Amino acid sequence: MTIKHYLPGIMMKDSNETNDLQKAGLKATLPRLKILKFLESTDIRHLSAEDVYKSMLDSGDEVGLATIYRVLTQFESAGLVTRHHFEGGHSVFELNEGKHHDHIVCVKCGKVEEFYDETIEERQHVIADKNGFNITDHALTIYGICSDCK
Amino acid sequence: MTIKHYLPGIMMKDSNETNDLQKAGLKATLPRLKILKFLESTDIRHLSAEDVYKSMLDSGDEVGLATIYRVLTQFESAGLVTRHHFEGGHSVFELNEGKHHDHIVCVKCGKVEEFYDETIEERQHVIADKNGFNITDHALTIYGICSDCK
DNA sequence: TGTCCAAATGCGAAATATTCTCATTCTTAT
DNA sequence: ATAAGAATGAGAATATTTCGCATTTGGACA
Numbered sequence: 620m621t622i623k624h625y626l627p628g629i630m631m632k633d634s635n636e637t638n639d640l641q642k643a644g645l646k647a648t649l650p651r652l653k654i655l656k657f658l659e660s661t662d663i664r665h666l667s668a669e670d671v672y673k674s675m676l677d678s679g680d681e682v683g684l685a686t687i688y689r690v691l692t693q694f695e696s697a698g699l700v701t702r703h704h705f706e707g708g709h710s711v712f713e714l715n716e717g718k719h720h721d722h723i724v725c726v727k728c729g730k731v732e733e734f735y736d737e738t739i740e741e742r743q744h745v746i747a748d749k750n751g752f753n754i755t756d757h758a759l760t761i762y763g764i765c766s767d768c769k
Numbered sequence: 770m771t772i773k774h775y776l777p778g779i780m781m782k783d784s785n786e787t788n789d790l791q792k793a794g795l796k797a798t799l800p801r802l803k804i805l806k807f808l809e810s811t812d813i814r815h816l817s818a819e820d821v822y823k824s825m826l827d828s829g830d831e832v833g834l835a836t837i838y839r840v841l842t843q844f845e846s847a848g849l850v851t852r853h854h855f856e857g858g859h860s861v862f863e864l865n866e867g868k869h870h871d872h873i874v875c876v877k878c879g880k881v882e883e884f885y886d887e888t889i890e891e892r893q894h895v896i897a898d899k900n901g902f903n904i905t906d907h908a909l910t911i912y913g914i915c916s917d918c919k
Numbered sequence: 920t921g922t923c924c925a926a927a928t929g930c931g932a933a934a935t936a937t938t939c940t941c942a943t944t945c946t947t948a949t
Numbered sequence: 950a951t952a953a954g955a956a957t958g959a960g961a962a963t964a965t966t967t968c969g970c971a972t973t974t975g976g977a978c979a
Binding site for chain 2 (some may be wrong): 704705706708709710725726734736738739743746747749750751752753756758759761762764765766769
């Protein structure tokens with residue numbers, strides 16, 4: 620669905636999503652576009668593959684579960700989403716928007732808050748250097764009881 | 770198997786492991802003793818339930834896989850081991866000895882190094898306070914390429 | 920030390936989560 | 950529009966973990 624005809628004089632691409640996919644080296648297939656648009660439109664930040672599958676089904680966009688898994692993994696490789704391994708054994712995915720952050724998770728209700736701490740970021744690089752590693756990524760998750768659950 | 774008869778004058782308990790289990794509120798059953806002894810004797814720090822199962826089989830101590838899972842979970846609750854969710858989707862367990870530490874994992878070869886950083890520990894408490902959480906635990910894993918794999 | 924009861928174990932079935940296979944359908948370059 | 954290769958869908962296959970239940974065991978107490 621293009622809107623270029625409604626904005627004469629401005630040369631628009633078919634959609635931001637198509638473009639984002641192509642920049643990521645991924646063909647702009649319908650399932651991928653739908654999944655990306657879904658991730659951008661939902662206000663739930665952390666979703667399992669199953670969550671994505673069911674939510675999309677509910678809104679009438681059926682995409683096979685295997686494809687959801689494949690596409691989310693591709694999005695992860697492309698840097699479009701981040702995969703987290705919170706407690707529970709299954710992966711959850713988060714659309715990468717804005718800046719990097721870490722998470723603090725309530726072990727009672729599952730609520731997830733985001734935070735960013737420059738000091739911690741810096742220390743991690745010091746630690747990686749000390750151990751001879753080149754950091755590719757990191758995952759810091761603090762677990763605790765949130766104020767609602769105390 | 771007790772050794773108290775060989776140390777006259779010293780009142781020894783049946784074994785450290787039996788004692789550790791009882792202090793943890795767990796009956797000193799044979800499978801639990803074997804698993805605990807195995808964890809204490811191996812020099813591999815991070816093991817999956819399957820790893821524990823197979824290694825014990827190899828050394829002639831067969832314990833059902835379901836029991837391994839149950840016992841490791843109980844040990845976790847009792848604070849004897851820590852469960853980690855490194856990349857790969859399955860849990861690995863680590864015997865708690867010495868002090869808390871975090872991990873830096875090589876994404877190529879899987880090597881795991883431990884580190885402890887007081888500054889990061891402190892910042893986490895500040896962050897939890899700021900968000901109204903009582904920390905119960907935390908998991909910081911840095912991912913990178915180790916010096917061998919560069 | 921023998922007995923008894925609750926708790927623990929073993930084993931296979933079931934549940935979950937994720938990946939794979941392969942026939943069919945799209946995408947995109949031409 | 951067409952062809953070649955990539956992507957998808959559906960279900961089978963795998964991997965990991967849990968569950969149900971019959972049997973065994975640990976340990977409190979007589």
